[in-house]
Amino acid sequence: MEFTYEIIETDAKIPVKYIIHNMPDAVAVPRHWHEALEISYTIHGSVQNFYIDGTNYTTKQGDIFVINSNAIHSVFPNFEENRKALSLFFTYNFLKENIPEIAELEFCTFIGDGSEALQKLLDEFIKEVEGNKNSLHLKALIFEMLYILVRDFSAPKKVVTQITTEKHLERLTEITSFMRENYAEEIAVSDLANHFNLTSEYFSRFFKKYMGTTVLQYLELIRLNKAYQLLMNTDKAISYIAYSCGFPNEKSFTRVFKKVYYLTPNKYRMESKKS
Template sequence: MRYHHEIIESDPELPVFYIFHNERKDSGVLAHWHKSLEISYTMSGKISEFTIGGIVHETNAGDILVINSNEVHSIWDEHNQTKALSLIFPYAFIKSEIPDYDNKSFRLTNRLAYSDLQREKLAELRGLLDRYFVVMESDGAEKARLLLKGMLYQILFLLDTHFSVPKTDQNRGSSSLPLISAITEHIDENLEKDLALDQLAVAFHLSYTHLCRLFKKETGSTIHSYIVEQRLNQAVKLLMFTDKNIRYIVDACGFPNQKSFSAAFKNKYGLTPKRYRDENKA
């Protein structure tokens, strides 16, 4: 599986992570979840399989999906030239602006049941996302901070006012997710360390077998695959946004040696770390 994501972290003043996906080959994202609220907007092309909470969606240009807090989601795209935009709002920000957020979900999938007003507001939402992309790509967060902030609040207002539904027991997520979230948080905060699975099991008072089975059941991925995925994600950030050498990145991301790092990186991205940096770093 090969990926090509252009990842842009916004100005600290903006309450969102902005990610522009420009897929050039078959690509995908392993099953994962987070407490943040994520909006995915397919700008051109199509995404073959966008799975949210076990439901598979195929998106086309103009489609918008919302991933609510703790919804397990994954992506597989076998089409070339797919362009998509993701906006990820941290949970703390959403909670501060929408105090009853824990009791609702945002849904944009049942379009046949939309009212005329909802169709109008969906078109307005598309327009805001298109404009947000143009402003970010042309002016950037620093020059257009106030304009971008205004658009983000308009986006949230439209979601909350026109596309929110009460959260039911069925869409609150698995009872095991708090434990899995604690495990993934521990992994994410200790990527540079030796994350032996038997030690992880002891740390969370689980048997080795139960840890592996539970993680696979809840995420669809093995815990080993998750660790490698997160280490590679961290490596990409260091390659793109710092001048740290490869040896430093190997150690900082917890790979045992440069050979294993290069093999894992090339398997995912189709390029060596050095070539990836040379071709993608501005």
């Protein structure tokens, strides 16, 4: 998932989308947002550098996080052989249909391992999708989870979301889309600012305010995501991957990669093949 504004499409047979993350599926997910309500459940191991609306978390086994609609979030997991996690997405249309007052509610971000009932339902959901995939049972679990979230972990909205206007949402989407399309080129902050008819100073402040990271750091993460896919799915040389993904040299790629994954690209590739 390398989107900034992400469109969530559900499974054809059930009203949610789900992703089960296993090692070596440890791709970094740059900061993005979506209208869907997301549950993140750490099944085994831990997830480091989990950013949600200005706060960084490290999860442990059994932890449950809820990412509210339009909350900016990102994940930068370390290499960990036994990690397994679930991402579960409830689309906004599905929420609106079943919870008419959804626009007036916000959900507790960190549930931890403090809800035995919700954890049990998530475990049953995982068991079912990895087994029989009985859609009727899955639908029952989905509605029960949603009921518990609303009953125990929701409250009337007290604060306005970080991105306060449609105008800001649209501008950020345009900017980040342009960066994703041109990541392999040599791009300076001034080039981006000029493209959007803004001064470099205003452009940098605007981006940092709403994305919580600098323009160049975000561009590095887009490039890193592309490079990760090549690293894990091809036998291309590290130098080739670096240059083709927009890094000025192999050293720069290695520096950025180690900052997120704590290993050199070559070492990470070897470790993942062993696992």
